[in-house]
Amino acid sequence: MPESMRTAGTAATPGFLSDADLLAQTAIAVREAGAVLRERFGDVVRYRTREELMGALAANDDAALDVLRPRLTQLRPNARLVEDELAGGALPPGEWWVLDPAEGNVNHLHALPEWAVTATLVRDNQPVLTAVHLPLTGETYTARVGAGAHLDGHPLHVSPTTDLGLSLVATSQARPDEDEDVVRRVGASITAMLFDALVVRTSVPATLHLLNLAAGRIDAFWQFAGARADLLPGALLVTEAGGRISDAEGRPWTPQSESFLAAAPGVHTEAVTTLSR
Numbered sequence: 001m002p003e004s005m006r007t008a009g010t011a012a013t014p015g016f017l018s019d020a021d022l023l024a025q026t027a028i029a030v031r032e033a034g035a036v037l038r039e040r041f042g043d044v045v046r047y048r049t050r051e052e053l054m055g056a057l058a059a060n061d062d063a064a065l066d067v068l069r070p071r072l073t074q075l076r077p078n079a080r081l082v083e084d085e086l087a088g089g090a091l092p093p094g095e096w097w098v099l100d101p102a103e104g105n106v107n108h109l110h111a112l113p114e115w116a117v118t119a120t121l122v123r124d125n126q127p128v129l130t131a132v133h134l135p136l137t138g139e140t141y142t143a144r145v146g147a148g149a150h151l152d153g154h155p156l157h158v159s160p161t162t163d164l165g166l167s168l169v170a171t172s173q174a175r176p177d178e179d180e181d182v183v184r185r186v187g188a189s190i191t192a193m194l195f196d197a198l199v200v201r202t203s204v205p206a207t208l209h210l211l212n213l214a215a216g217r218i219d220a221f222w223q224f225a226g227a228r229a230d231l232l233p234g235a236l237l238v239t240e241a242g243g244r245i246s247d248a249e250g251r252p253w254t255p256q257s258e259s260f261l262a263a264a265p266g267v268h269t270e271a272v273t274t275l276s277r
Helices: 002-007 019-040 049-075 106-109 180-196 206-214 228-240 266-277
Strands: 081-082 096-104 116-123 128-136 139-144 148-151 166-172 199-202 220-224 243-247 259-263
Touching: 002 139, 002 166, 002 180, 019 049, 019 116, 019 128, 049 116, 049 148, 081 166, 096 106, 096 206, 096 228, 106 199, 106 220, 116 206, 116 228, 128 206, 139 206, 139 228, 148 228, 180 199, 180 220, 180 266, 206 220, 206 228, 206 259, 220 228, 220 266, 228 243, 228 259, 243 266, 259 266
Parallel strands: 081 096, 166 199, 166 220
Antiparallel strands: 096 116, 116 128, 128 139, 139 148, 220 259, 243 259
């Protein structure tokens, strides 16, 4: 997938904005949606049942989507929207907006700072541009195929680290309803990395780990299973920042893959070895 990310088209489509202009407008849209979520952020949201939890999560999603839907539809009238951030697998041909209106939504409800708004344009199953906004810091991460990855306009580069034993690595938690075999595989992989890496970070959401990887702050991230909205924004950012992505066995990654690995080139092979044990 890294190579396919770099070969997807970036030329202007007749009657539409160029991809460069489209990315700039997408960044504005995620910042506007982020401002809405920031106004809703503060006290811990209390819930006593799963139904109450799901209702609170949906309220945040809807607040952000009320901003994102009309903005993105206006930018790309013929592109369809994928709003289910838990969905996985390939998309039908054409253009799709893959959205996570409140990435790290549970953190938001618990008054924790690790959450974001993401919007990624996928063209014939290839991500071509993405914008990720962190409302509490005001940072906006962007990437476009062939144009690099940026933080507020400044280029991003992955770490030059070449030794997994000196590396900070990260993974995210399996979903509460995840298959038992996947949960056990997550646990085994964390144990393996605790032996081989310097520091292992485990938290959600995945996108924030991948932002840190693209910015050179950590050296590898892996995940088993996972959804399109979890991984596509960060995958494009990491690739455009010079990183490598694959599945956990080192094979090319696609949204249908059962695992995901992103790493600085110097530690990718070691990470595959550790995760394959």
